[in-house]
Amino acid sequence: MSEKLLFDRIDEPGLATLAVYERRGGYESLKRALKMPREEVLQNLLDSGLRGRGGAGFAMGKKVSFLPRGAIDKYLVCNADESEPGTFKDRELMQKSPHMLVEGMIIAAYAAGANRSFVYIRGEYRQQAEILDRAIAEAAAACYLGERILGSDHTLSLVLHRGAGAYICGEETGLLDSLEGKRGNPRLKPPFPANQGLYQGPTLINNVETLATVPTIIRMGGAEYAKLGTETSTGTKLVSVSGNVQRPGNYEIELGVPSREIIYGLAGGPERGRDVKLWFPGGSSSPVLTRDDLDLPYDFDSMAKAGSMLGSGAIIVVDDSVAVVDVALKLAKFYRHESCGKCTPCREGTNWTVKMLQRIESGEATPMDLDIIASVQDQIMGNCLCVLGDAMAMPIASMVAKFRGEFEQHIERRREQLGLGVPTAPTPLEAAGAFAEAGS
Amino acid sequence: MSALSGGRGSELAGDVARYGHGSRIPGWDDACDLTKDPAGIPDPALTPVPAELRARIEAAMSRYPDFRSAAIPALHAAQELHGWCSPEAIEQVACVMRLTPAYLTAVATFYDMLETKPVGRDTVYVCTNISCSLRGADKLYAAMQEAAGDDPELNVRAFECLGACDIAPMASVNGAYVGPLELADAGRIVAQLRAGEDVLPDKQLLRRACADPGAAGSDAAATVGTDSVDPGAPTLFDDESQDPSA
Numbered sequence: 001m002s003e004k005l006l007f008d009r010i011d012e013p014g015l016a017t018l019a020v021y022e023r024r025g026g027y028e029s030l031k032r033a034l035k036m037p038r039e040e041v042l043q044n045l046l047d048s049g050l051r052g053r054g055g056a057g058f059a060m061g062k063k064v065s066f067l068p069r070g071a072i073d074k075y076l077v078c079n080a081d082e083s084e085p086g087t088f089k090d091r092e093l094m095q096k097s098p099h100m101l102v103e104g105m106i107i108a109a110y111a112a113g114a115n116r117s118f119v120y121i122r123g124e125y126r127q128q129a130e131i132l133d134r135a136i137a138e139a140a141a142a143c144y145l146g147e148r149i150l151g152s153d154h155t156l157s158l159v160l161h162r163g164a165g166a167y168i169c170g171e172e173t174g175l176l177d178s179l180e181g182k183r184g185n186p187r188l189k190p191p192f193p194a195n196q197g198l199y200q201g202p203t204l205i206n207n208v209e210t211l212a213t214v215p216t217i218i219r220m221g222g223a224e225y226a227k228l229g230t231e232t233s234t235g236t237k238l239v240s241v242s243g244n245v246q247r248p249g250n251y252e253i254e255l256g257v258p259s260r261e262i263i264y265g266l267a268g269g270p271e272r273g274r275d276v277k278l279w280f281p282g283g284s285s286s287p288v289l290t291r292d293d294l295d296l297p298y299d300f301d302s303m304a305k306a307g308s309m310l311g312s313g314a315i316i317v318v319d320d321s322v323a324v325v326d327v328a329l330k331l332a333k334f335y336r337h338e339s340c341g342k343c344t345p346c347r348e349g350t351n352w353t354v355k356m357l358q359r360i361e362s363g364e365a366t367p368m369d370l371d372i373i374a375s376v377q378d379q380i381m382g383n384c385l386c387v388l389g390d391a392m393a394m395p396i397a398s399m400v401a402k403f404r405g406e407f408e409q410h411i412e413r414r415r416e417q418l419g420l421g422v423p424t425a426p427t428p429l430e431a432a433g434a435f436a437e438a439g440s
Numbered sequence: 441m442s443a444l445s446g447g448r449g450s451e452l453a454g455d456v457a458r459y460g461h462g463s464r465i466p467g468w469d470d471a472c473d474l475t476k477d478p479a480g481i482p483d484p485a486l487t488p489v490p491a492e493l494r495a496r497i498e499a500a501m502s503r504y505p506d507f508r509s510a511a512i513p514a515l516h517a518a519q520e521l522h523g524w525c526s527p528e529a530i531e532q533v534a535c536v537m538r539l540t541p542a543y544l545t546a547v548a549t550f551y552d553m554l555e556t557k558p559v560g561r562d563t564v565y566v567c568t569n570i571s572c573s574l575r576g577a578d579k580l581y582a583a584m585q586e587a588a589g590d591d592p593e594l595n596v597r598a599f600e601c602l603g604a605c606d607i608a609p610m611a612s613v614n615g616a617y618v619g620p621l622e623l624a625d626a627g628r629i630v631a632q633l634r635a636g637e638d639v640l641p642d643k644q645l646l647r648r649a650c651a652d653p654g655a656a657g658s659d660a661a662a663t664v665g666t667d668s669v670d671p672g673a674p675t676l677f678d679d680e681s682q683d684p685s686a
């Protein structure tokens with residue numbers, strides 16, 4: 001298996017303290033980075049090919065380079081909201097090795113020329129926030145934070161900000177609004193946060209894992225780091241495996257390993273006698289894959305090619321004992337709850353998708369409802385300020401497309417149970433098709 | 441019946457309260473007096489604010505370039521003191537922060553952890569999202585509700601993904617994550633909360649070791665095969681006596 005960069009001896013007692021972290025070579029990367037010119041640090045990030053670990057997979061170095069140069073107030077925000085269902089890697093990282101994140105943030109802020117930084121941690125992570133807060137205080141006491149860090153010209157403040165429970169605040173612009181003390185409604189893009197973010201200033205926003213990887217990149221050198229993984233998905237990645245597997249948990253893998261090795265090799269696969277029915281490769285927002293896709297290499301491009309995405313690296317495995325309708329309904333309800341309500345397609349689309357799925361659940365639906373569900377998802381996609389609506393539309397649409405037979409069977413079985421009988425011919429589905437043809 | 445459906449009762453788990461026309465905006469149909477002006481910023485002379493709360497809010501305000509950023513920390517602090525974001529609590533925060541109560545109410549109603557109705561002192565969030573549901577969270581939530589009964593001191597809620605799917609099904613008890621839980625644990629949690637004890641010390645997330653067998657050290661990494669190491673329910677305290685949370 002691959003080298004452990006983030007999870008190397010992560011359970012060592014006291015790693016959350018400065019003393020142990022420093023004894024293990026902590027903050028050496030910072031000292032090294034501060035001796036380099038900013039451009040060289042940035043070049044290392046670019047060379048590393050590190051792609052954002054939060055979900056979008058955008059190249060981190062490129063994101064840093066988008067920030068305008070010059071002596072203006074710039075901000076670095078670490079997105080520790082981690083509320084994508086199935087994702088729990090940042091939690092383990094912050095809880096066990098908080099200094100790795102702090103060090104990464106100081107280096108990233110140096111590369112970006114930011115002098116104020118914030119960690120937006122989800123409100124539910126109270127224990128992790130306490131640990132991280134202690135680590136920040138320790139780092140500040142050791143002069144790793146503050147004015148002219150270690151005698152360089154780099155000045156940085158770091159404030160831990162606790163959220164209060166809202167999935168949408170993991171979306172970068174929603175997060176910024178929330179950090180500014182408002183309701184966490186996403187903003188229209190452009191302007192992108194790199195130009196106008198927090199307090200209208202240029203802002204770099206990165207996920208916890210992305211920032212925690214930065215010290216490793218400086219230690220190894222960007223080009224050396226890029227040798228890990230595949231050509232376009234470099235490095236190692238923390239994957240959170242959960243659901244119907246025997247050993248759920250976080251695993252650090254080198255990008256590009258076969259998915260089967262993660263799900264079966266590391267996480268133990270479903271229980272004996274069960275088989276994988278579907279799996280989410282990158283959190284609940286990613287289009288589902290089936291057991292036929294298990295041999296795909298686990299990296300950004302392979303997942304995209306298979307019509308899904310690597311997302312946050314959260315693999316949720318659903319075995320064949322579970323009805324796909326239940327999974328769809330559970331997810332749709334979640335997105336309905338979390339939609340901030342700003343954009344109509346998302347607010348109404350999530351609500352009506354739940355209603356239609358409930359109809360299917362209760363047997364009051366006809367197969368036509370499946371087409372309507374699919375068309376609603378289609379109309380949500382790309383029509384909102386942020387991707388929360390898309391985050392529901394993608395998995396639901398893929399479930400309806402890949403498991404249509406099961407949905408139809410479910411409808412028929414429930415209708416039978418209720419004594420409603422089979423829908424008479426021509427089915428509403430055919431009627432809809434005929435109408436569409438006549439209309440065109 | 442599959443693990444997810446868990447009976448019709450699960451319909452309610454994680455569901456949002458909705459009004460007749462489908463809106464979930466609280467107070468959309470509250471009567472309001474249109475002849476009255478909206479409440480302004482409270483007068484400091486007429487609004488007594490506990491000194492400790494004032495200090496906490498002012499400390500929070502001083503940490504940000506824009507004082508408004510302290511809205512959530514301030515409401516957290518007020519909720520800790522008052523038990524919920526009561527009109528009185530909002531008034532006090534508004535007075536210190538020099539904001540209108542309407543602004544803060546808008547913020548408080550947006551976030552799940554800020555309570556806009558009176559609730560019990562002890563919070564138990566049971567995660568009922570996908571990964572936990574696949575492992576029986578809906579039944580756990582029902583058991584939790586049953587164990588809590590109508591105790592006004594307990595605030596048992598179904599919550600969206602709490603970010604601890606590795607210990608599914610799980611719950612957050614006053615902010616402490618515990619899992620994987622069995623149905624019988626519901627009764628234990630309630631009993632321990634009532635007795636003021638540490639909740640399920642053997643199932644706390646903080647004491648759980650990393651699942652990745654390679655994380656133990658570089659030597660172990662070499663031996664990782666398909667089934668070589670079973671971190672089934674690893675705990676840090678098998679051979680180490682140090683408590684990382686201490």
